[in-house]
Amino acid sequence: MSGLAAQMKNFNKGVMGQGNFAQARRHVPSPVPTSQPSPAASTPGGSGNGASSNPNSITKKKKPIKNNVVYSQPADTGMGQYIMTQVLHLVEHLKEVEKPLTRLQLEDFLQKPLDSTMVRVLKDHEKLVYDPVSDSYAFKPLHNIRSAQQLLTHLQASTTAQGLSVKELKDGWSGALQTIDELEASKDILVTRTKKDGQARMVWINDKSLNVSIDDGNSPQS
Structure with a gap:
């Protein structure tokens, strides 16, 4: 019976100890929570070291800066x-x-x-x-013209009244200006010239069938 009494005494002491422990826990003040860093502080460029103070944050390794310089081949090797x-x-x-x-x-x-x-x-x-x-x-010139006859044929076949540029005729035809002067003198073509130095600018065919003499009324009557 003495053994049973000893066991009960030890049981009661354990219960009382647990009750005191629970009571003691109720009176222990809660630990003051540490201030969490603001989102701005944890973001790159923010103030403070919020990223390092957060034990749950994963430290990211900085990636090496890539060199964006492109080394192309020389533009010309010679x-x-x-x-x-x-x-x-x-x-x-x-x-x-x-x-x-x-x-x-x-x-x-x-x-x-x-x-x-x-x-x-x-x-x-x-x-x-x-x-x-x-x-x-x-x-290959702009116009395949290198003679007076070729020029006249080209102008006669033209269906527009825009004329032909002398500058274009000179491209590949060194004798263009001399031929133009000769055809103008023979009244086969019409030429417009610059006022400053008289250089030929544009040429047209001169349709001689349109040349009509007009009587001024002073001719003697029969």
Whole structure:
């Protein structure tokens, strides 16, 4: 019986101890919560170190700054500029001679053979006409006119009254101005000229059938 009494005594002491513990917990003041950082402080650029004070926040590693500089190839390695310079010389030469020249004649002018790149550029050039039969190149003017008869034929076939620009005629025809002066003197064409220096600007065909002599009334009557 003494053993049972001892067990009851220990049980009561445990219960009383738990009650005191619960009572003690009710009287312990709650810990003061730490102030949480404001959203502005935790955002990049905000004041304070809110991101580091939050134990639940995940520290992000800064990404390395990429170099946005693009290193492109040189705009010109020298060879491209050399080829275009040679092509320009050939185009001007063909414009001056005003006749087709073969590949051998062009090579003689340059004093060097034409490589495959230059040949391709010449064939595709907008100011040149290539003849595969004779393997020759000719300058292509704005108007295929290089003689007085060709000029008259072109003006007669024109269906507009706008006339033809002398500046365009001079493109690829070195004798344009002299021929215009001659056709104007023979009254085959009409020419407008600048007031400052008298340079020809525009030309038209002169339809002589429209030239009608008018009697001024002073002619003697029969």
